[in-house]
Amino acid sequence: MSTATVRIPEEKRDILKINASIEKRDIKDILSDLLDEYIERHKETLELLSKPEWVEAIRQGKLEVNRGIKGKPLNKLDG
Numbered sequence: 001m002s003t004a005t006v007r008i009p010e011e012k013r014d015i016l017k018i019n020a021s022i023e024k025r026d027i028k029d030i031l032s033d034l035l036d037e038y039i040e041r042h043k044e045t046l047e048l049l050s051k052p053e054w055v056e057a058i059r060q061g062k063l064e065v066n067r068g069i070k071g072k073p074l075n076k077l078d079g
Contacts, residue, residue: 006031 008016020027048054
């Protein structure tokens with residue numbers, strides 16, 4: 001597995017070290033768990049953004065909101 005260097009502000013690094021010590025865990029394992037959680041939380045967003053038709057629908061919706069166009073009620077939506 002390849003690695004990457006991550007710069008962490010000193011104050012956060014110190015807290016991370018304390019927590020790792022208390023939990024008797026390596027910092028790299030804690031960071032790996034945090035990254036896994038982050039990726040899982042954003043998986044659906046990435047899936048939507050990988051579909052050009054959804055990106056266009058989102059863009060169009062944002063334009064309508066910015067123009068003050070009132071949205072459709074749920075019973076009028078396609079699907």
